[in-house]
Amino acid sequence: MGSVADKLEADAEPVTDEAMLLTLATDRPEPDSSPRRQRLIDVICVVVSAALPCGFWIALATGHTVVEEPIQWFDLIMATVCAPLVWWRRRWPTTISVVVSVLATVATLASIAQGITLLTVAIHRRPRQVLLASAVFVATGAVYNMVRPSPDVPYWVTFLMVNLLAAGLVAWGSFIKARRALIASLRERARRAEEEQHRRVEQARQLERTRIAREMHDVLAHRISLLSLHAGALEFRPDAPPDEIARAAGVIRASAHEALQDLRDVIGVLRAGGNDTEHDRPQPTLGDVPGLVTEARRAGSTIDLDVQVDDADAVPPVIGRTAYRVVQEGLTNARKHARGAAVRVMVSGNRHEGLTVEVRNWLPLRSAVVTDQIPGTGTGIIGLGERVGLAGGRLEHGPSTAGDFRLKAWLPWES
Structure with a gap:
C-alpha cells in the first residue's frame, strides 16, 4: 500500500496563490483540535464503520441466519476489512478512499466507511484529488447497482442518489475546509497585528528615547559648556584678583542653578508625557535670542549679533523655538571646538522668504588646539537637523570657503 499511497498522494496540482491559504488549513489538523481529540474522532469513525458488520457477526454467533448466499458472505467479509482501514484515512486519504470504494462495489455494509473516507478526502486534499475520489465513489456505486440492482427502484434513480450522496459529502467537506481556512486566516491576521503592535511600541520607545536625548542635549549642553568655560578660566588663572x-x-553658581532648573523642567515634561501644559515653563522663542547671546558674552565669548527680521513677534512659536535652538547649538559648538574664537550670529527673514539663521566662527589653528576641550557626542547637529526637518526647514553645516565654520538653517514662515 505504501507505493500506491505515495503515487496517489504525490499526484496533485500545483499550489496557486488563491489555494495557498486553503493548503495551509487542509494539510494540517484543525486549529482547535488536539491529538487526543483527533484520536477520539478516529476511534468513533472506526466504531461507526464497524457497527453494521459487527452486528451481523453477533447475529451469526447467536444462531440467527442473517447470511445465506456466498455474495452476502463476501459482502460481510469486505465490510469487516474496510472498517479498520478508516483508522489510516488521515495518513493516506485518497488511497484509503479509493480502496474502500473499490471494496464497497460488492459490499453494501461498507457504505458508511466509504462515506467517511470520501469526506476525509474532501477535507484534507486538493480539488484534483477530491475529484478523483468522487469519481471512484460514483463509478463503484454504479457498478454495484448493476451487479445487485434493486427490483423496486429504477437504475437511473439509484445512480442519481449515488451522485447526490457524493456531492453532499464533498460539499460538507468543502465547508469544513473553508471554515478551517477562515480560522487560519483570522489567526494569521491576529499574529501579524500583534507583531505590528510590538513593532509600533518599539518604534515609539525609540522615538521617545531620541526625544529625551534631544531635549537633554538642547537644555543642558549650553549650560554645561558655560560651567566648563568658567571653571577652566579659574583653573588657568588661580592667581586672579x-x-x-x-x-x-x-556665574558658575548661576549657570548651575539654571541648568538644574532646566533639568527639572525637562523631567517634569517627560513625566507628563511630553504634552505642553499651561503650567510648564515657557519655551524659548526668537525674542529670547538676544538674552542667549548676552549670557554667552558674560561667559567671555566674543559675539556679534545681527537680527533683521520683519515683525519678529509674528514668527510662529515652533519656528522661533527652532531658530533659538540653532543659535544655542552654534554657540555651544563654538565654545567646545573653537574656544576664544569670535562668533557672528545673523538672523534675517520675512513672511515671504522665510527665516534664515546663521552662526559663524573662525576655525582654530592646529597649533592652538587645546587638549582639555569640552567633550561632545557629535549628536547635537544630528538632533538639530531632525528638529529643523520636522519644522519643514533645512540645515547646512561645515567649513566654508572663507575659512570659518558655518551653521545655517532656513525655516519656513507661512503668511
Whole structure:
C-alpha cells in the first residue's frame, strides 16, 4: 500500500496563490483540535464503520441466519476489512478512499466507511484529488447497482442518489475546509497585528528615547559648556584678583542653578508625557535670542549679533523655538571646538522668504588646539537637523570657503 499511497498522494496540482491559504488549513489538523481529540474522532469513525458488520457477526454467533448466499458472505467479509482501514484515512486519504470504494462495489455494509473516507478526502486534499475520489465513489456505486440492482427502484434513480450522496459529502467537506481556512486566516491576521503592535511600541520607545536625548542635549549642553568655560578660566588663572574669582564663581553658581532648573523642567515634561501644559515653563522663542547671546558674552565669548527680521513677534512659536535652538547649538559648538574664537550670529527673514539663521566662527589653528576641550557626542547637529526637518526647514553645516565654520538653517514662515 505504501507505493500506491505515495503515487496517489504525490499526484496533485500545483499550489496557486488563491489555494495557498486553503493548503495551509487542509494539510494540517484543525486549529482547535488536539491529538487526543483527533484520536477520539478516529476511534468513533472506526466504531461507526464497524457497527453494521459487527452486528451481523453477533447475529451469526447467536444462531440467527442473517447470511445465506456466498455474495452476502463476501459482502460481510469486505465490510469487516474496510472498517479498520478508516483508522489510516488521515495518513493516506485518497488511497484509503479509493480502496474502500473499490471494496464497497460488492459490499453494501461498507457504505458508511466509504462515506467517511470520501469526506476525509474532501477535507484534507486538493480539488484534483477530491475529484478523483468522487469519481471512484460514483463509478463503484454504479457498478454495484448493476451487479445487485434493486427490483423496486429504477437504475437511473439509484445512480442519481449515488451522485447526490457524493456531492453532499464533498460539499460538507468543502465547508469544513473553508471554515478551517477562515480560522487560519483570522489567526494569521491576529499574529501579524500583534507583531505590528510590538513593532509600533518599539518604534515609539525609540522615538521617545531620541526625544529625551534631544531635549537633554538642547537644555543642558549650553549650560554645561558655560560651567566648563568658567571653571577652566579659574583653573588657568588661580592667581586672579579676588573680585574676578568671585564674579566667575557667581556665574558658575548661576549657570548651575539654571541648568538644574532646566533639568527639572525637562523631567517634569517627560513625566507628563511630553504634552505642553499651561503650567510648564515657557519655551524659548526668537525674542529670547538676544538674552542667549548676552549670557554667552558674560561667559567671555566674543559675539556679534545681527537680527533683521520683519515683525519678529509674528514668527510662529515652533519656528522661533527652532531658530533659538540653532543659535544655542552654534554657540555651544563654538565654545567646545573653537574656544576664544569670535562668533557672528545673523538672523534675517520675512513672511515671504522665510527665516534664515546663521552662526559663524573662525576655525582654530592646529597649533592652538587645546587638549582639555569640552567633550561632545557629535549628536547635537544630528538632533538639530531632525528638529529643523520636522519644522519643514533645512540645515547646512561645515567649513566654508572663507575659512570659518558655518551653521545655517532656513525655516519656513507661512503668511
